Amino acid sequence: MGFNIFKNTVLLFVFIMISCASKAKSKIDLKNKVNLTIQNDSSVVVGANQIKAYLPILKGKRVGIVANQTSAIFRKEKLQTILVDPETNEQSLGHAVKKDTMTHLVDSLISLKVAVKKVFSPEHGFRGRVDAGELVKDGIDTKTNLPIVSLYGKNKKPTKEQLEGLDIVIFDIQDVGVRFYTYISTLHYIMEACSEQGIPVLILDRPNPNGHYIDGPTLEIKNKSFLGMHPIPLVHGMTIGEYAQMINGEKWLKNGIQCELTIIPVKNYTHNTFYSLPIRPSPNLPNDQAIKLYPSLGLFEGTNINAGRGTEFQFQRYGAPFLDKKTLAFSYTPITNFGAKYPKHKNNLCYGEDLQNEDLNGVMTLKWIIKAYQNSTDKSLFFNTKNFTKHAGTDKLQKQIEAGLSEAEIKITWQNRLEAFKNTRSKYLMYD
Structure with missing residues (x-):
């Protein structure tokens, strides 16, 4: 009994210390705390959280997943505090508190007996720790023992051999809505490779934190690269799911082929919804x-x-x-x-x-x-x-800056193509 009281007292002390540390941190980092609270208290539900909507699609199928550290399912868990009266040593239950937790999509699906066979890793790697532009190597995930196929190494498009044996591929990556952020280029190549092999793609959609506006120069196809593959503005104002529909609809895949898509949309989201990312989407975007x-x-x-x-x-x-x-x-x-x-x-x-x-x-x-x-x-x-x-x-922007044009003068030259893009974009929007 004495040992139990000691153990509970220690637990109480630890809980108090954690609470104090948490309060101290909130004072130091109030802005980020407020943002996190807004996101956590909102009714936005990302695609990955809607397990009941997509689990039947995966039943009996051999699954590949394009994922990184942002491919998470978010939960709130109740933690019950234990209080110990210092005079009587009697124990009682304190107030239940909610704690935000998350599990990786891959881990969750494996626990649900989904036959996950392979992980495809984009720029920055599966766990999101690789430098921008640094090659990502094939490997084995030490937690699950799943093979990891790099899509930012020898090839950026999965080969026929790498897709062999899969019945469906899931794409679940947090994007930030900027053309040269390479996850949308990875999306293009996944859709193209899967359509060539007759493999459907399931997209678990997530909000775009820069999804409330469209701006910047539009890509000229002669300057196509992995930093920009399609004639879209620098800031495109679309989620991954919407963008995938545009890739299909505009027939941007090789030879105009189209990918069989299923999209699990974000619930309670509009393009004007503020969304603070709970996980940094890449190493150098911390907040x-x-x-x-x-x-x-x-x-x-x-x-x-x-x-x-x-x-x-x-x-x-x-x-x-x-x-x-x-x-x-x-x-x-x-x-x-x-x-x-x-x-x-x-x-x-x-x-x-x-x-x-x-x-x-x-x-x-x-x-x-x-x-x-x-x-x-x-x-x-x-x-x-x-x-x-x-x-x-x-190549016009560099010349305009070197020529001494003002920002207003440069932005005027973007307007016609921005308006044309907005008209095209409107056909593929899933959210207001």
């Missing part, structure tokens, strides 16, 4: 602010400017050693860290701007890249022309 600024600062990936990689504020700052420190006085030094083994200007002092508190919503802006170019002490160092064109989707 809501980075995701919001990514369409604008992502263009720096095609320059010699560091966009916060090698710091804890990825896509929330920019800088380089050759920017004018009188005008851009903020400074930082990129170092090797999680998600960036070799950041631009590693171990060198960079001058630029801190954008952690920048309020930007519903628009992508060129003001920072124009400002950085204008304040470059050696403009020949600024652009990596080939890579910048891939990110922009057009």
